[in-house]
Amino acid sequence: MLRIYGAPHSRAFRVIWLANELGIPYEHIPVTFDPPNAQCKESWYIALNPNGRVPSIDDDGFVMWESAAINLYLAEKYKNSLYPSTPQGRGRVLQWTFFVANDIEPAMITLFRNRVYFPPEQRSASLADEAERTLRTKLAILEQQLVKTAFFGGEQWDMADFMVACVLYVLTRLKLDLTAYPKLDVWLASSVSRPAAQAARKLREN
Ligand SMILES: N[C@@H](CCC(=O)N[C@@H](CS)C(=O)NCC(=O)O)C(=O)O
Structure with missing residues (x-):
């Protein structure tokens, strides 16, 4: 199962939008990033993303961060008609x-x-x-x-x-x-x- 970490008003929005476009089932974990209680600065999250920023994903154990890189990865892995063939x-x-x-x-x-x-x-x-x-x-x-x-x-x-x-x-x-x-x-x-x-x-x- 794909897990998407990041509050929906963060750049995680981009990943959630693409997961919807691709029809991928996912679990959304709305990790907060706004100070002073940013969950993305907690140690369990830093272990996923050393930048302490959202979004990150865990795709069946494959952890990634950086929204554009995540989306290029998901688009290639879960190709649909949006993915160019040439x-x-x-x-x-x-x-x-x-x-x-x-x-x-x-x-x-x-x-x-x-x-x-x-x-x-x-x-x-x-x-x-x-x-x-x-x-x-x-x-x-x-x-x-x-x-x-x-x-x-x-x-x-x-x-x-x-x-x-x-x-x-x-x-x-x-x-x-x-x-x-x-x-x-x-x-x-x-x-x-x-x-x-x-x-x-x-x-x-x-
Ligand atoms: N280049 C990164 C930027 C990530 C980023 O800056 N995310 C913001 C939320 S939209 C964040 O986590 N801010 C908290 C912080 O920088 O401490 C990406 O596209 O994933």
Whole structure:
């Protein structure tokens, strides 16, 4: 049985969403990460993930951490129609995975923390503004791709789309104005409306 560790409003959301897409049965252990009582800092959890961060998985005794790596592993092991059948298709999945992880997520998280997550007195408007400028140049690259092809996977919504959408999900909580990226806006709304995403979102609301 697959075990997924991490509160549903953490990056564990990404893994839960994919497990739903793949139809994998799993047990969810909602390990908390918010101080001061973060369960991910307890010794039993550090034994699973030395970073003391969520998510982690235990897949029949195989323990892994890092959300993107976990999702690439699960997609390959429990392949369904989302998993590209060609090396080129899989190359595209990796390209978009690294792009969102390296170029988008740091700016997006800085923006999220300084506009939404931190208490108002801890927010920095200048950090937020700078992060928004960086983020917008990267969102323009995603928009350009969707002008060329309907999906990041090409003709159909596949793992490349999933890997972008599960990171960009934070934008829906930031309420960033996406009118400069009309195709990305529509694509994101439709991605997060997928039944597998909706089921994972429900856990966040509970
Ligand atoms: N690159 C890691 C980041 C994991 C991460 O930062 N998780 C947050 C929750 S979303 C966490 O555990 N924060 C607690 C901490 O850093 O102490 C991944 O994608 O899995």
